[in-house]
Amino acid sequence: DTGVSQDPRHKITKRGQNVTFRCDPISEHNRLYWYRQTLGQGPEFLTYFQNEAQLEKSRLLSDRFSAERPKGSFSTLEIQRTEQGDSAMYLCASSPAAGGGTEAFFGQGTRLTVV
């Protein structure tokens, strides 16, 4: 296991279409996080899972966004009816719960462009 993997790396979609991103965390990590990063800004927290349970969602996560982690392994983030404002880099991170999860390992991100 070489790290957190995200797929696809890039996605261009037309406004109004649905998109789904996948994140494969480091295998022994039971915490998984999604962040959104717009150009020139720091990442903003979206949601996190401990195992399969989604424990916190940001107010940034509108009802068009849904995230799942069905078996406590990989996670998906779906955006329905995409808008141009959804264009951003979507980052996934994982960490072990032990030690308070203080070391998060990030994937390379999925860059979404909505045209």
Next chain:
Amino acid sequence: AQTVTQSQPEMSVQEAETVTLSCTYDTSESNYYLFWYKQPPSRQMILVIRQEAYKQQNATENRFSVNFQKAAKSFSLKISDSQLGDTAMYFCAFMSYSGNTGKLIFGQGTTLQVKP
């Protein structure tokens, strides 16, 4: 709510010299973690250094060290002997102890260019 502010959008430094990146934060909590993350162009974010608020001693990792001033809510990163590979965007981040969520709150970032 906690906030993290990085007031230097861009900085540059000559190779082999020292540079300091600034970060201030706001919180009412007494126990928390602070981090510096590095995001090289088109590559994933990696942890540079971590500081626990209850520790008075400043963290160091090889060429990277921090100046943690808890009362002033300041957390600067010093990079010594700068190398071309240090060129990246650097983010200061805050993590609360409370709730044990591991959620990070990031600053806006500082783009560092190391010049040969």
